[in-house]
Amino acid sequence: MRKARIAVSVLFFTNALTLSAWLPRLAELQADISLTNVAVGAALAAGAAGGVAAGIWAGPLIHRWGSQRVAMAALFIVAPILPFIGLAPGAWTLGFVLLLVGGLDAVMDAAMNSHAMRVQHEKRATGVHRSILNTFHGYWSLGAVAGGLIGVATAAISMPIAWMLTAVAVLCSVLVLVARPWLLPGKDPDSYLETTDDRTVAVAQSDPGSLLAAGPATANELSAATRVLHQPIIWGLGLFIILAVMIEDIPGRWSSIYLTDIGAPSVTVGWGFVAFTVAMTIGRFTGDRIIDALGERRWTRIAMSGTAVVLGLSLLAQSPWLFMIGCAVTGFGVATLFPAAMRAAAHVPGIRPATGVATISWLSRAGFVTAPLIVGVIAENFSLGWGISVTVVAALILLPLSSILTWERSR
Numbered sequence: 001m002r003k004a005r006i007a008v009s010v011l012f013f014t015n016a017l018t019l020s021a022w023l024p025r026l027a028e029l030q031a032d033i034s035l036t037n038v039a040v041g042a043a044l045a046a047g048a049a050g051g052v053a054a055g056i057w058a059g060p061l062i063h064r065w066g067s068q069r070v071a072m073a074a075l076f077i078v079a080p081i082l083p084f085i086g087l088a089p090g091a092w093t094l095g096f097v098l099l100l101v102g103g104l105d106a107v108m109d110a111a112m113n114s115h116a117m118r119v120q121h122e123k124r125a126t127g128v129h130r131s132i133l134n135t136f137h138g139y140w141s142l143g144a145v146a147g148g149l150i151g152v153a154t155a156a157i158s159m160p161i162a163w164m165l166t167a168v169a170v171l172c173s174v175l176v177l178v179a180r181p182w183l184l185p186g187k188d189p190d191s192y193l194e195t196t197d198d199r200t201v202a203v204a205q206s207d208p209g210s211l212l213a214a215g216p217a218t219a220n221e222l223s224a225a226t227r228v229l230h231q232p233i234i235w236g237l238g239l240f241i242i243l244a245v246m247i248e249d250i251p252g253r254w255s256s257i258y259l260t261d262i263g264a265p266s267v268t269v270g271w272g273f274v275a276f277t278v279a280m281t282i283g284r285f286t287g288d289r290i291i292d293a294l295g296e297r298r299w300t301r302i303a304m305s306g307t308a309v310v311l312g313l314s315l316l317a318q319s320p321w322l323f324m325i326g327c328a329v330t331g332f333g334v335a336t337l338f339p340a341a342m343r344a345a346a347h348v349p350g351i352r353p354a355t356g357v358a359t360i361s362w363l364s365r366a367g368f369v370t371a372p373l374i375v376g377v378i379a380e381n382f383s384l385g386w387g388i389s390v391t392v393v394a395a396l397i398l399l400p401l402s403s404i405l406t407w408e409r410s411r
Contacts, residue, residue: 041376086161283335
C-alpha cells in the first residue's frame with residue numbers, strides 16, 4: 001500500500017506540473033501574441049470546454065479499462081501536445097491547444113481521483129481510518145508549486161515557453177513510467193458500502209444501469225453514467241465543486257496580469273501564483289489532520305470566511321504585497337474543498353464510486369469554463385480587480401452550501 005500511495009502521488013504531481021508551468025508566463029504569452037483580456041479568458045475557457053466535452057467519457061473509460069490505465073494514457077497523450085502552447089501564433093490556435101489539453105486533463109483528473117479513492121478504501125480495509133485523500137491533492141499542489149517555480153525561473157533566463165514545456169513533458173512521462181508498476185491492478189469496485197448485499201440493493205434501487213457488466217465503453221455505459229445526474233445530491237455537489245474550482249482557478253491564473261496592472265515589478269508578477277500554490281500545498285498536506293479534528297463542513301465555513309475577508313480587503317487596497325497575502329490565504333482555505341467533494345461523490349449510495357467521482361469531476365469543468373469568461377468580461381468593462389472579486393462572492397456562497405457534504409454525517 002505504501003508503494004501504491006507513492007504511485008498515486010506521482011500521478012497527482014505530474015498532472016499539476018503539466019498544467020501549471022506556463023501559468024506564471026501567461027502575461028508574457030499574452031504580450032507575445034497581442035491578446036486582450038477577453039481573448040485570454042476565451043482561450044482559458046476553451047481548455048475548460050475541452051474538459052466538459054471529454055469528461056463525460058471518463059466514467060465509462062474507467063469502468064472498462066481501470067482508473068490506473070486511463071490516468072496513464074491521458075498523461076502520455078497530453079505530454080507531446082504541451083509545447084504547442086508556447087508555439088501558438090494567435091488566440092484561435094492557443095484556444096485549440098488548450099481545448100485538447102483540457103479534455104485530456106479532465107479524463108486524467110477523474111481517473112487519478114478514482115484510483116486515490118481505491119487506495120483510501122484499501123487503507124481503511126486494513127483498519128486504519130485516517131484520511132489520506134487531502135495528502136494526494138497536496139502532491140498535486142506540490143506539482144503546481146514546482147511548475148510555478150519552473151515558470152518563474154525559465155522566464156528569468158528567457159527560455160522559450162515551448163522549450164520549457166518540452167522539458168516538463170519529458171520529465172512527467174519518465175516519472176509516470178517509473179511509478180506505473182506500483183499502481184493497484186484490476187478494475188475499480190462497484191461501491192464502498194460495507195456489505196455486498198447492501199451494496200447490490202442500493203445500486204439496483206438507485207441506478208440499475210450502473211450494474212452493467214464490464215465491457216467496451218458503449219453508449220449504454222455512457223447512458224448509465226448520465227443517469228447519475230438525476231440525483232439531486234449530485235447537482236448540489238456539482239455546484240459546490242464549481243464554486244470551489246472558481247476559487248482555486250481565478251487568483252492563480254490571473255495573478256500575474258493583475259499584479260502587472262497595479263504596477264508590481266516585472267520580476268515579482270509570478271509570485272502571486274507561487275504564493276497561492278505554496279499555501280494550497282501546505283493546506284492539503286495538513287488538511288487531513290484538520291478535517292479529522294474539525295470535520296469538513298466546519299472547516300469549509302472557517303476557511304471560506306477567511307478567504308472572503310482577506311482577499312476582499314487586498315483587492316480594495318490594490319497593493320501587490322497585500323494581494324500576494326490574499327492569494328496565500330485563499331490557497332490555504334480552498335485546499336480541502338475539491339477533495340471533500342470527491343470523497344462525498346464516492347460515497348453516494350447506489351452510484352459506483354468511479355462514476356460519482358467522474359461525474360463531479362466533469363461538472364467541475366463548468367467552473368473552469370465560466371470563471372475565465374466572467375473575469376475576462378468584467379475586466380474588459382470595469383477592471384481586473386473587480387473580475388477577481390468573483391472569488392469573494394463564490395466563497396460567501398459556499399458558507400451555507402457546505403451542508404451538502406453529507407458523507408461526513410453518514411460516516
